[in-house]
Amino acid sequence: MSVHEHDGPSPGGLTLPALSESRWLRFSTFTAFYFAQGVPIGLLTIALPAWMAEQGRDLAEIAGFSAVVGLPWAIKLIMGPLMDRFTFMPMGFRRPWALFAQFGLAMSFVAIALLGGLEGESLVLLTTLGFIANAFAASQDVAIDGMAIDVLPVEDRGRANAFMACGQRFGFAVFGAITGTLLVMFGLAVAAFTCAVAVGLVFLLGAIVIERPGERRMPWSPGAAAEVDRATEPGVGSYMRQLIVVLFMPMSILLIAVEFLNRVRDGFAVVVQPIFATIEFGASTEVYTQANGIIDLTAAVVGVCIGPLIDRAGAKRFLLGALVASAALHLLMAFSQSLWKDSTFILPMWAAISFAGQVIFIAIIAMFMNICTPSIAATQFAIYMSLANLSRTAGMGILAAVGGGLTTQDNFIVMGGLLIAAAAMLVFVREQRPVV
Template identity: 25%
Template sequence: MRVQPTFMRRRSPLAIMLVSLALLMSFSVVVASNTNETPSNSITESVDSQIRNLNESDGETFTVTVDGTNLRFSPDTIIIKEGDTVRFLWENQLLPHNAVERNGVFDSGDPERNVDYTYTFNVTENGTYEYVCEPHEDLGMIGTIIVEPKPIPEPEPEDPADEDDNTTAMSVGSGEISGFLFAPWFIGVIVLVGFISTRSDQFQLGLILEEEIDAVLIDDDGGEEGKTLVESYSARVFTLCALYVAQGIPWGFITVTFVTYLAAEGFAAKDLAMLLTLGTLPWSVKFFWGPIIDRYQYRPMGRRRPWILIAQTGMILLLTLMVFFIDVEKDVTTIAYMFLVYNIFTSLQDVSTDALAVDILKPQELEKVNGYMFTAKTLGGMIGGAGLGTIISYTGIRGALIVQIPILLAIMMVPLYMRERPGEKLFPWSEDSHLAFEDAVSSNQNFREIIGKVKTAFSLKSTQLGILLSLFVSLSHFLIPLLPLLFLRELDWSQERFNATKGGLVLIITMFGYLAGGYLGKKFGGKSVIIYSTTIGALVTAFWGLTESWWGSEFYLVFIWSLAEFMMAIVSISIYSLMMRITWSEVGGTQFTGYMAMMNLSAIIGYQIAAPLSERFDYPTLFLIAAVFETLIIATALFIDPDETRRELEDVTIEQQAPESITITPAA
């Protein structure tokens, strides 16, 4: 009798969850279709808006004083218009006076010898008002105010140029696509996922991706008693996590703090998208760094450490330049391009740090330390998001940039005073070690060999699909520059409140998503986690868009936002593991960096389509489109064979398949 696979026996709860979400979506479609405002409400709101505009317009001020000799108001009768203000003003009078309207419309208070009191007659308050001085009313101290209606000006024909300006200032467009039109797509996705659930073995859903991931290790002894990175596990974890915190800070600052600041200052979606594009662009081409850092090394200080120090020095110098030589409060365009250069150094540090991790981590440490590193990056994102988001409200952009300099200097101390291997020197001017390094493999490497191996690695179907998957994974990021506009302009959130939520709570939820993704991948299989989590995440995004009438609830918004980020964090960490699985160890650094670069290119594509989509569609439709983009991950990941690289390339006779060895011999 055929034994049912373990994962097959567990699919019922997942199926029930998917069906429940589908029913919730159907319900929300009905809710969304019944929450349209009636014409009478629209007319009422239009009239109220017009009245508010008239009230806010500047009116004239008329001053009424006191004739203390004759006990009369001066003048005792005035004619004004709606929107004008009457000021009752007198000083050092012999007797106390006040001004009280007979029906209680205004009242200057108790009779005083010195009074300065104003009252503005708003629109709809036209008419004749009689007021008195209470102590001297019987003596004829009575005044009259005649308020005439204020004419409502007819709107002037709009200049086409003004219309363009208004369009730029608007958050999003007004185009709408009914949720019913999206329903067949999501139903089809659910049916597809249900179909492949019945064929989990065929699609390798239960395969544990990370159980056999190999690393090219440099150290031979595996000892844990020394202080260098290859000798000490704690030193490895501390150093790698510190470097990932350094990468997370600018990411959090740009994607949360700076974008939110510009949204609050009135910048349009296309401006925010351009900033995010410039900030992400260096990450999309960072695969060029891989061959360079593999080819050129200063071995007396370590294989990767010199590149890390160069990158961090560049980051600190760029921040210093922005703070002291550029008007950061006004020249936002220049700042955006400076961040482009800044992130070139950040991407160099990222590639060097990943290469360092591949060099020094042992196979059994990869999964655990990878989780620590992404958690550290999330912590850096919280510092750059919630932390600097709070600071920027008090100090402006300049203050937020200044704070980053000492933080990066402190982090730079970690690699500055940490050696990769025994015998390496800390600084170029330090005394040479009595040990000489012989790295036969690296000395024979050249760009032609590296490129040839990369072409071999990407000749397989699964590695090519990995590129396509990487290009799909971040298309829904077009929502990132739109969320500040939604929360600040449409939902009236403050800048500080949005920064604290996105850069704090949401990032914490994302961090737990990374941890949960690693756990679920080991329990159920990486591909199954990708497919099921993507399905649930896409349905959550769609549900968010279909429940616009609930957006007034802060609890609901934070919950649905956090849930969407949690699910996509699970997807992301599982995709990283899948990319590692299909990466050939011969060109591991370059190939894996290529996948990461494609993911960043995917984000850039998402940022670039943000402006045209937001100019055309309303927020609910934009969320539905984002959900469709997310489901594209399923169709690509489904056909990736995680074992193809090992199966097809394990017999390739390349000498470098053996672990790279470095021998240390006494110098002559």
């Protein structure tokens, strides 16, 4: 497959097809950007909370740190409409925003690397810089999701979601393990700089790849906007009216409620899991992050294998099964306290919960994509995802407020109950399948 002659060569003379021309380039590019989203998750959500727990920080403090650092994912509510309404079409419909956000994410890690230690006021600065890093990561996520909706054929969305979810999972699995080890061995500066290098490499990929033939790779490059028939609302008023209508459709509200319950559970898990691993199970930060990396990598591969099945059989069926299975696993954990230090029990349970979580993630994204209206897809999908991430932050905030009164067993029971409630609500959701 070749690009058009007016599509200038990429840096170094490399010639690639545009995303619109190559299925596997779309899959690989979106997967790489999702991998980059996993890098800050690995450091800020996996490695640092585990390190803090091992250093004796209490549950409320870890939950507060995680809640503040995770809060910027709500920026999708702002960035979605901004990206829909303001574009630089010669470089593509979403790509300029993706490059801007990716560069900002890399620079945020450089700033964290220059911070130094984690004590006293440095922890406040780290929380602030982590907030900024996640703001750029969330912006990149919005841009890539919008780009995916724009260039992915509907028949490829389930498989693409699987690859993208795999990429993010690989990102936080690998960098959770790497930064967890680097934090212990060399400190925060080396861990953060390693993240900056990885994110920077993905930025270079984004600088090479274009959305459609003939577009510019950089603002100063030759090229022009591709002629694409996109239905857009001419006025802000009509745009907002259409957005409100689709968001408040019954199926939309139900699916938001299902994801709310699931993501509140995720918020609990972000805090409970590293504390359980280091305090109850007795693992060190290094052992925990490395084991977490292996399990998450395996879960990512499982997700890729399931993607095509979701396309054929429907996302709702997989989502319902995964929610019920995960609920059962959480309740089994709650009532198996005598086995909490037994690795032959804990590791398979941990892996099974991760596998179920990956299926939930892939299936529910596919369901949200399928109910998006093309003319407002970036905004609509961004709102769905920002609400999901706000729900996760809410879970962390709830745990920070009441966590002192809950035992580890109580936390597992609550998480299982949330998943049961999500599965019960999903029964009433009528799946909207794309026509291909």
